[in-house]
Amino acid sequence: MRLLWAFARPYSKVLVSALLLSLLVSAMALATPLVTQWVLETVAVGGSLRDPVLVLIALLILGAVVSWFQWVMLGKLAEDVVYDARRAMITRYLGARVFDLGRRGPGQLVTRVTSDTLLLNEAASNSIVGLVNRSIMVLGSLALMATLDLVLLGTTLASVLLVGLVFVVLMPQISRVEERSQASLGDLGEELTGTMRAIKTVKSSTAEARSFAELMRHVGESRRWSLKSVRIQAAAWTIGMAGVNAAVIAVLALGAYRVSTGEMTVSVLVAFLLYVWGLAGPVLELTEDLTALQSGLAAAARIGQIQELPVESELSDVSIVPATQPVEEDAQRRQDLPAPGAGSEPPAGWDGPALEFQGVTAGYGADLDPAVIDLDLAIPPRGHIALVGTSGAGKTTVLSLMQRFLEPSAGTLRLFGTPYAELSHAEVRGALAYVEQETPLVPGTLRENLLFSNPAASDQAVAEVLERLRLAEKVSSLPEGLDTRLTETNLSGGQRQRVALARALLAAPRILLLDEATAQIDGITEAAVHRTIRDHATRASVITVAHRLSTVIDADRILVMHAGRIIAAGTHAELLRHNALYQDLVGSLGLGPGSGAPRL
Numbered sequence: 001m002r003l004l005w006a007f008a009r010p011y012s013k014v015l016v017s018a019l020l021l022s023l024l025v026s027a028m029a030l031a032t033p034l035v036t037q038w039v040l041e042t043v044a045v046g047g048s049l050r051d052p053v054l055v056l057i058a059l060l061i062l063g064a065v066v067s068w069f070q071w072v073m074l075g076k077l078a079e080d081v082v083y084d085a086r087r088a089m090i091t092r093y094l095g096a097r098v099f100d101l102g103r104r105g106p107g108q109l110v111t112r113v114t115s116d117t118l119l120l121n122e123a124a125s126n127s128i129v130g131l132v133n134r135s136i137m138v139l140g141s142l143a144l145m146a147t148l149d150l151v152l153l154g155t156t157l158a159s160v161l162l163v164g165l166v167f168v169v170l171m172p173q174i175s176r177v178e179e180r181s182q183a184s185l186g187d188l189g190e191e192l193t194g195t196m197r198a199i200k201t202v203k204s205s206t207a208e209a210r211s212f213a214e215l216m217r218h219v220g221e222s223r224r225w226s227l228k229s230v231r232i233q234a235a236a237w238t239i240g241m242a243g244v245n246a247a248v249i250a251v252l253a254l255g256a257y258r259v260s261t262g263e264m265t266v267s268v269l270v271a272f273l274l275y276v277w278g279l280a281g282p283v284l285e286l287t288e289d290l291t292a293l294q295s296g297l298a299a300a301a302r303i304g305q306i307q308e309l310p311v312e313s314e315l316s317d318v319s320i321v322p323a324t325q326p327v328e329e330d331a332q333r334r335q336d337l338p339a340p341g342a343g344s345e346p347p348a349g350w351d352g353p354a355l356e357f358q359g360v361t362a363g364y365g366a367d368l369d370p371a372v373i374d375l376d377l378a379i380p381p382r383g384h385i386a387l388v389g390t391s392g393a394g395k396t397t398v399l400s401l402m403q404r405f406l407e408p409s410a411g412t413l414r415l416f417g418t419p420y421a422e423l424s425h426a427e428v429r430g431a432l433a434y435v436e437q438e439t440p441l442v443p444g445t446l447r448e449n450l451l452f453s454n455p456a457a458s459d460q461a462v463a464e465v466l467e468r469l470r471l472a473e474k475v476s477s478l479p480e481g482l483d484t485r486l487t488e489t490n491l492s493g494g495q496r497q498r499v500a501l502a503r504a505l506l507a508a509p510r511i512l513l514l515d516e517a518t519a520q521i522d523g524i525t526e527a528a529v530h531r532t533i534r535d536h537a538t539r540a541s542v543i544t545v546a547h548r549l550s551t552v553i554d555a556d557r558i559l560v561m562h563a564g565r566i567i568a569a570g571t572h573a574e575l576l577r578h579n580a581l582y583q584d585l586v587g588s589l590g591l592g593p594g595s596g597a598p599r600l
C-alpha cells in the first residue's frame with residue numbers, strides 16, 4: 001500500500017479534484033430519486049410538472065458534463081502513474097549492479113515494466129477514487145433511505161452487510177491469486193525470451209515440440225491462476241448482485257404491504273426502490289474496484305522487489321519514487337551526468353600504471369570461493385597485455401573488477417593512481433572500452449551502434465575505423481548504409497564482433513578491454529584487426545582475455561592465471577620455455593608440447 005501510494009501521491013491534487021467531481025456526480029444521482037418522488041407527488045395533486053422535469057433534465061446534462069471531465073482527468077492520471085512506474089524501474093535496471101541484475105531473468109524484468117504497471121495504474125487511479133466515491137454513494141443512499149422509511153432501511157442493511165462480509169473474505173484471496181498469475185506470466189516471458197534467442201539451436205536440434213510443450217506449460221500455469229481469479233471475482237459479483245436483488249424483493253414485498261396498510265405512500269415506496277436499485281451499481285462497482293485494488297497490490301509487491309536491486313553509485317541510486325514532472329526531470333538528469341570519458345584522463349605528468357590492483361580478492365557470493373585471491377597487477381599506460389588460463393582461472397573476473405561490474409571484498413584498485421573508491425562508476429568507465437565475447441548489438445541502426453559509446457565521433461573517424469576493420473564494403477552493401485537497422489540476420493558473427501570493436505575504438509579509450517574479440521573472425525580479417533589493436537596499443541593500454549594462440553603471440557606481456565592468482569608473466573617465448581602450465585595451454589592447440597591439456 002505504501003508503494004501504491006508513493007505513485008499516487010505526486011498526483012494527490014488531481015485525485016482530490018477527480019474525487020470531488022465524482023462526488024458531484026454521485027450527489028446528482030442521489031438527488032434523482034427525490035426528484036422522482038417530487039414528480040409523483042405533483043401528479044397525485046394535479047400540479048405542474050414543469051419544475052421537476054426541468055430539474056431532472058438539468059441533473060442529466062450536468063452529470064454528463066462532469067462525468068466527461070472526471071474520465072479525462074482519471075485517464076491522464078492513470079497514464080502518468082504508468083509512466084512514473086516504468087521510468088522508475090528502467091532507471092533502477094540501468095543503475096543496478098550487473099551481476100545482481102543478471103540473477104533475475106530478462107523475461108521477469110520485462111513483465112514488471114509491461115503488464116505489472118498496467119495493473120498498478122488501475123489501482124492507483126480509478127480504484128482509489130472509485131472506492132471512496134462508491135462507499136460514499138452507498139452510505140449516502142442508506143442515509144437518504146433512513147429519511148424515507150426506517151423499517152425498509154433495516155431490510156436493506158441486512159443485504160448490504162452480507163455483501164460486505166463476502167468482500168472481506170474474498171478480496172485477500174484475489175490478491176494472492178493475482179500475484180501467482182503475474183509470476184507465471186513472468187516465467188512465460190523468461191522461457192519465451194530464452195527460446196527465441198536460441199531459436200537456431202531449437203530448430204537444429206529438432207526440439208520444436210519440446211520447446212512448445214515447455215512454453216505451453218507456462219501458458220497453462222498462467223491460465224490456471226487467472227481462471228482461479230476469475231472464479232473468485234465471479235463469486236463476489238454474483239453474491240453482490242444476489243444481495244441487491246434480494247434487497248429489492250424484500251423491500252418491494254414489505255413496502256407493498258406497508259402501502260396497503262397506509263403506513264407509507266406509493267411515492268415514498270417508489271423513491272425507496274429507486275435507491276435500492278441504485279445501490280446495485282455502487283455495490284458491483286465496489287466489487288470491481290476492490291478486485292482491481294487487489295490486483296494492483298499484487299503488482300505493487302512485484303514492482304517493489306525492484307527496489308531490492310542494489311545500485312552501483314550515487315549517480316544511479318534512484319529509488320522507485322515517481323517524479324511529478326518526469327520529462328523535465330529526466331532531461332535535467334541527463335544534463336547532470338558526466339560526459340563520456342569525463343574524469344578518465346591521467347593527471348598531468350603521470351608516468352605510473354594506468355590501472356593497478358593491490359591485494360585484490362573478489363567473488364560472486366559470501367557462500368562461494370573467491371574468484372580472484374590477493375591479486376597484485378599493474379597495467380602500463382601503453383602496450384598489449386594478455387590474460388590466459390584454464391576455465392575458471394579468474395580472467396573474466398579481472399575484467400569485471402576493472403569495470404566495477406564487481407566490487408572487491410578486499411584490496412584496492414587504482415585508476416591513474418586514484419583509488420576506485422574516490423571515483424564514480426562513470427569516471428572509471430570513461431577511461432575504458434569493453435568488447436564482449438558475445439558482442440551483442442544494441443537496438444537501432446548500424447550508425448547508432450558504432451556511436452553508442454561516443455556519440456560525438458566524427459564521420460571521418462567512423463569511415464577510418466570501418467576501413468581498418470574491413471567493414472566498409474559490408475556497409476556499402478547494406479540497403480541504407482550506416483542507417484540500416486541491425487537484426488540477427490544482416491550481420492554475421494564476425495561482423496558483429498568487428499562492429500563492437502569499432503564502437504570501442506571510436507570511444508578512444510585509455511584502456512581497451514577485449515574478451516576474445518576475434519573468436520569468430522577469419523584469418524585475413526584477423527590480421528587487419530590485430531594491426532588495429534597493435535596500433536591502439538602504442539598510445540593506450542589493451543588488455544585481452546585470450547583463447548587463441550594468435551592473440552597470445554601478439555601480446556607484449558602475457559599473464560598466466562590459475563585458481564584466481566597470477567602464477568607467471570612474460571612473453572610468449574619466455575613462458576613457453578619456463579612455465580609448464582603455459583606449455584600445456586599451448587599444447588592443447590596442437591602446436592606444442594603437452595597436447596591434450598585444456599584450451600586457453
